[in-house]
């Protein structure tokens with residue numbers, strides 16, 4: 320591990336071990352908002368392509384080209400490339416992978432999920448490095464994978480059985496003599512708490528990758544850094560001033576959820592109890608109030624706006640503002656109606672028909688408005704779904720109205736610098752501009768740029784496009800202003 324420590328030292332970082340967290344990454348100089356703290360290429364990665372996904376992604380850069388004009392590997396038929404540059408960069412690994420995959424029986428091909436493919440690639444890449452066909456460096460070697468936490472003694476019996484079955488499948492595909500099935504199962508457990516979902520600039524998931532140095536970074540629900548991706552490269556950017564000697568922290572989960580929901584997610588997938596400054600408030604009045612607003616029920620009285628807590632006899636919920644009791648049966652009735660509608664919304668007839676999806680989600684929205692606080696996370700998710708479908712149907716005016724409805728939620732639950740509100744302002748700005756409200760568009764796009772230049776940098780095609788749009792909107796706004804005079 321000395322090699323890694325000196326690799327990190329050059330980047331003004333250091334590896335430390337904290338008793339309650341294990342390995343941790345510390346800054347050895349001050350980092351400022353927007354600065355890249357560390358970037359890493361994946362040890363291995365796979366795009367989210369499955370046999371059923373209609374749109375395939377390039378194995379090299381994860382792009383989807385319109386009309387799906389990716390070229391497919393003629394031998395194995397499983398790898399896709401956007402051009403020769405990506406095909407060449409992937410060739411050494413894919414040559415081995417192709418040998419393994421092209422001889423696979425039909426029924427085994429069906430079981431090639433992205434995580435099985437990721438595991439195959441892990442072993443193939445290790446072989447390439449062992450055979451010195453590709454070089455190993457301080458930041459790119461299999462020892463770093465070996466050092467990842469696996470939590471084998473903490474996972475459930477069910478998970479253990481699943482990993483063992485998956486390990487058997489990998490073994491039967493590779494057919495390498497002397498391969499250690501227990502080690503493969505352990506590596507699946509490592510994937511579960513160390514691999515990262517690769518997202519595009521708009522935070523849509525596009526693949527999965529293992530970045531063993533970035534995996535040293537621990538979690539906080541109030542992080543000082545953010546993990547973003549440029550193609551398959553991972554970059555950690557500071558979102559706050561990080562003084563020298565401070566631990567670099569990212570968030571592993573959606574931080575808008577209540578403390579209990581966040582803690583449950585962290586415990587289930589990452590097997591630890593978070594004690595970050597937000598989680599330390601669990602049980603305190605502020606935290607109870609916050610959770611009740613996010614996930615609880617609202618007061619029946621429109622004037623009150625208070626939040627409810629379960630009564631001591633368990634028969635209902637009482638408003639903490641005006642004391643009014645809301646009947647448990649009424650809440651149950653609305654909740655059941657929402658559940659049934661949500662089931663309808665996930666049926667193919669609705670997922671393939673945006674108009675039908677909008678109509679179902681609007682009924683859910685109406686019921687949720689009766690039940691939840693206006694800033695509830697459930698209501699926000701429903702409005703997001705309506706917004707997405709409206710955008711697909713190019714119903715811009717209504718889409719803008721829904722986008723604006725979600726903004727107060729984003730402002731309330733996320734820190735000032737977070738990619739999600741930045742992206743929401745961007746959507747708002749694009750819609751306003753499209754609808755001719757240039758002045759408002761300039762305001763929204765400026766807010767988007769102020770946030771996203773910190774989280775995303777300014778050099779990606781996505782950011783260049785946003786900066787150009789802002790420039791054009793500003794020019795148009797000043798032209799409109801001068802022609803009014």
Ligand SMILES: C[S@@+](CC[C@H](N)C(=O)[O-])C[C@H]1O[C@@H](n2cnc3c(N)ncnc32)[C@H](O)[C@@H]1O
Nearest residue numbers: 340341342468512513534535536537538589591
């Ligand atoms: C991606 S790894 C992070 C690096 C890890 N500490 C190590 O030693 O390799 C994720 C694991 O780190 C630990 N971890 C991460 N954040 C933590 C936190 N805030 N508190 C306690 N443990 C944490 C948990 O064991 C979790 O499963």
